[in-house]
Amino acid sequence: IPTAPVTLTAARWGRVARTFVRCAEDRALAPAAQDLMIAEADRAFPDNPFTVRTLPGSHSPFAARPGELAAVLAS
Known part of the structure; x- marks a missing residue:
């Protein structure tokens, strides 16, 4: 947990390629929130x-769908 404010800038987080693994049936973090x-x-x-890559299933694809998650991360 940060102890000081975290500032996102184009020179930092904004220039790093990002992939969001969206979990379609997540009840801990609803798809609408994602x-x-x-x-x-x-x-x-x-x-x-x-x-954005969407996987079926809930909040923990690393446990429930490790093969599918690995394929998404490797692509």
């Missing part, structure tokens, strides 16, 4: 939008 997070980040850094 979509909001994606949209807000894309609005903040429109020149570097997320690549």
